[in-house]
Amino acid sequence: xxxxxxxxxxxxxxxxxxxxxxxxxxxxxxxxxxxxxxxxxxxxxxxxxxxxxxxxxxxxxxxxxxxxxxxxxxxxxxxxxxxxxxxxxxxxxxxxxxxxxxxxxxxxxxxxxxxxx
Numbered sequence: 001x002x003x004x005x006x007x008x009x010x011x012x013x014x015x016x017x018x019x020x021x022x023x024x025x026x027x028x029x030x031x032x033x034x035x036x037x038x039x040x041x042x043x044x045x046x047x048x049x050x051x052x053x054x055x056x057x058x059x060x061x062x063x064x065x066x067x068x069x070x071x072x073x074x075x076x077x078x079x080x081x082x083x084x085x086x087x088x089x090x091x092x093x094x095x096x097x098x099x100x101x102x103x104x105x106x107x108x109x110x111x112x113x114x115x116x117x
Contacts, residue, residue: 001013001014001024001027001101001102001104001105001106002014002015002102003024003098003101003102003111003113004098005065005094005095005098005113005115008068008115008116009115009116010115011094011098011113011115013029014029016029018031018115019115020032020115021034021112021113021114021115022111022112022113022115023054023055023056023110023111023112023113024056024101024106024110024111024112024113025056025058025110026056026058026059026106026107026110027106027107032053032112032114033053033054034047034053036050036052036053036054037049037050037052037053037075040075044073044075045073046071046072046073046117048072048073048074048075049064049072049073049074049075049078049112049114050075050077050078051075051077051078051080051081055078055081055112056110056111056112057081057082057085057087057110058110059087059107059108059109059110060086060087060088061087061088061090061108061109061110062082062087062088062089062090062109062110062111062112063090063092063097063100063101063109063110063111063112064089064090064091064092064097064111064112064113064114065092065093065094065095065096065097065098065111065112065113065114066091066092066093066094066097066114067093067094067114067115067116067117068093068094068095068115068116068117069093069117070092070093070094071117072114072117074089074091094113094114094115097111097113098113
């Protein structure tokens with residue numbers, strides 16, 4: 001899968017540019033809906049990735065691009081759900097997460113990629 005993070009606030013997946021966070025589930029790309037996590041914003045200082053969001057748990061490996069500076073908060077509930085489902089989380093700054101994804105086939109893992117912070 002060709003995934004590039006050319007600049008803060010932009011990501012390119014297989015030639016299509018996005019200016020928002022994306023979810024990659026079995027190679028299919030969709031927008032990340034932060035709405036379910038918005039109530040936690042005050043507690044974390046930023047809208048975190050929480051278990052209230054639709055997380056792609058269908059593969060035993062989930063790569064999370066945690067933003068330009070790696071500052072995306074991830075709630076303990078996400079870690080707990082991953083453990084309960086037998087999913088390994090790999091949390092990396094988004095540029096590093098994209099480098100990993102470029103070496104994999106779309107069926108090798110799922111991903112959530114944060115494009116800011």
